[in-house]
Amino acid sequence: xxxxxxxxxxxxxxxxxxxxxxxxxxxxxxxxxxxxxxxxxxxxxxxxxxxxxxxxxxxxxxxxxxxxxxxxxxxxxxxxxxxxxxxxxxxxxxxxxx
Numbered sequence: 001x002x003x004x005x006x007x008x009x010x011x012x013x014x015x016x017x018x019x020x021x022x023x024x025x026x027x028x029x030x031x032x033x034x035x036x037x038x039x040x041x042x043x044x045x046x047x048x049x050x051x052x053x054x055x056x057x058x059x060x061x062x063x064x065x066x067x068x069x070x071x072x073x074x075x076x077x078x079x080x081x082x083x084x085x086x087x088x089x090x091x092x093x094x095x096x097x098x
Contacts (some may be wrong), residue, residue, distance in 0.1 A: 024059035025063050028051070028060070031055075034046050
């Protein structure tokens with residue numbers, strides 16, 4: 001798998017995770033039952049004592065995590081472009097000084 005294909009795959013997976021974490025965070029704060037095909041087990045998980053860590057919903061922690069992951073995947077490309085431009089600028093300015 002090429003580096004580009006791997007990066008696109010990671011972006012797609014992070015976007016899916018962001019969507020799921022957003023939905024679960026919304027469900028938590030809205031106080032509604034989640035859509036589930038497992039006979040109500042999802043509601044038990046969503047309302048269990050393990051659904052929060054130090055009073056913060058685990059879904060919210062996941063949401064923040066996916067935002068950071070997706071942001072870093074998207075930002076890295078921007079930074080790489082800036083790095084590509086900077087050596088040419090520095091060499092151009094160095095040659096102009098001499």
